[in-house]
Amino acid sequence: MTSLQIVFLIIAAVTLASAVMVVTARRLMHAALWLILTLLGVAAVFATLQANFFAVVQVLVYIGAIAILIIFAIMMTREVMSVTGPRLNRGWGWAAAAAAGGLAGLVAVLSTWQGFQTVLEPLPSGSVGVGALGEAFLDPNRFAVPFEVASVLLVAAMVGAIYIAVDRKVVEEQ
Amino acid sequence: MIPLSWYLMLAAALFAIGLFGVLARRNAVAVLLGIELMLNAVNINLLAFWHRSQQLSAEPHVTGLVFAAIVFAVAAAETAVALALIISVYRRRDTVVVDELDLLRG
Amino acid sequence: MLEQWMYIGIFMVVAMMLPSIAIIIAGLLSPRRPNPIKNSTYECGIETVGPGWPQFRVQYYIFGLVFLIFDVETVFLFPWAVAYNRLGLFAAVEAALFIAILAGGLIYAWKKGALRWL
């Protein structure tokens, strides 16, 4: 067992434990805070994979923006702040069974794959540049279309969300 | 130095926890948190496979990275719209509990 | 490559520990005489009215939303900016189109009055 493996196991344990807290926490705000810890753990996992850009982008986008947006939304819906009623619905046993079954199925399928036990070696430095990603994104023969579509998707989401969220009456009154 | 299997198992476990959250939680925002967990599990998988294909060949491989970036965009778009819907529904119906949102029931 | 993260990890741990230790030491040095009035929630000297969680206006959400969209945009633009010197005019046009679409979204939010602090 190398020190890197020990670090990975600690990260994985923290990530999974906080993920369990996300789905079981009684207060929604606590669930959101546990989600932030999970996201940090995932960022650390990305760092061990040497996907440096995505490790920092995970913190920038998920924690810096998505988690904050979720917390804003929690604040907008006050009822959820108080602990009222059960946090899980009646069929939660079925849900647990489905999740466990899904996990077992995934592991069973994956472990039959011959590449399952591949050991990931550290990549030589310089081979994992962000520049290569940029070139691929802007090459018309490769990913230029997804690049532009991502922009359209983001704007569509923004326009749609603003259209839904802005209360027309309030705006007109002002 | 870490086997690929560890990453895949971590991602599978995270996905299962997220799935449980989506199916079992009553609150719409909590369901959304479950979806975030599942999307993160997907990204772990994508980047782990990217690392594998990168170490198997000398050429720079970016397909996995491109997919991961798209997942980020999708996650952002999905969160934005879902939360806007939840806020809007809360304003009209005064609840965010999924079971009670049964307006479409015949 | 992983050494960078090892350093960052150590640095983050140290950076979290230094203030924590200072806070704990100060806690040992400082007096501790709580009483109900001192420990009540601060509200300009009058008694607390209502619960501690007020409800928020949707404006905060709108700003968070526009911020999120522009933040995700950087995931795509940083790779372009790094590769910029190796790419030609066409790539710059593509990036300009990308930004123009986003700017369209910003203009929509602006015209809709979503960026106004009510």
Add this chain to the structure above:
Amino acid sequence: MDFLKDPVTFLANQLVLWLTGLGLPEGVVRFLSFSIGAAILATSSLLFVIFLIWFERKLIGRVQDRLGPNRLGPFGLFQPFADMLKIFTKEYVTPSGVDPVPYNLAPVLAVSSVMAIWAVIPFANTIYGVDLDVGVVFVLAVGGLAQLGIILAGWGSNNKYALLGGFRALAQLLSYEIPMVITLLIPVMLAGTLSLTGMVTAQDVPFVAVAPLAALIFFIANLAEVSRAPFDLPEADSEIVAGFNIEYSGLKFGFFYVAEFLHGFTSALLFATVFLGGWRGPLAEEIPILGFIYFAIKTSLVYLTILLVDATVPRFRIDQLLNFSWKLLTPLALALLVAMALVDRAMVGMGVESIWIRLPVFLALNAGLFAAGAYFLDRARRRAPRPVVSGGPRPVARPENFTMQPK
């Protein structure tokens, strides 16, 4: 002689030699030397705050025609130490009903998120914590952790004013991060790297000379990120109850202030690295300590500017503040980014490679966009509704103007 040229590398090498001499394996030596380096860097950033507090109080005092601290030690230099002793012995008043973990984590997170930036700043050719290949994005990402600290403080306090103050602060930070990110894209574009060390090496011409408008927008956005006047709404002492840190006391409160001072200086470090060429200067590569001095001078100039702006400019209203970011800085930054990229690539496509020919074009672009921005700002100012000031007598705070007279 080596020691005088580059004391930090010299001492680091000595340390590694000594540790290896003890017979420790290579991994442990690296871990220990990294830990010691990180501890020294982090501690020095915290100790530096003591000096910053003294300097700011002295400078603001001078601007306001006061002496500032002048009792303790020469020029009042020991005043911060006295303050520190005092704050160390202050009682923690923890209101009932706080959420303990977020409440106690918030001040720690506020400080450590700022300190984390120091890990990637190149102080000289050979003096830096780590050369992270995504340093620029890392700096932005730890800003997200600072926002998290504000949320935790606001929510953990169980106080509606703290929560409200936290959200106002958050709205400001979010709004100004966008122009900051977009203007950071321009140096990244010019340098072709995300590493801060690489960015310094790429600045044969400091980027402030290539894209002055980007530097200006970045500077303004940075002022807002560190909540300095005219953007000091989050802790506008005279207006709201004090924002998200209202329920904190003793050293926990103190650490929010430490974080604020440190953040101000760190933003100056960042500006000097990204736009002023960092440690670059004559002979800086041969004698790293000289580079450190250049960097210190550049940073001090930026920090002095921040402090003077802080001391002299009145505060924005929250709607003005948000409008300024979303309706002026963000469109301007986007336009600048697109214009510079298109014009530059078109010129390179036509065979103009030399930076000295492209430079005047860049400057013209920047000047043109600055003029356009100034025009729109002026137009908005003219169109803004103005409150009618009545010509009648104004109430004056004289004893006879009060209805309740003292007996």
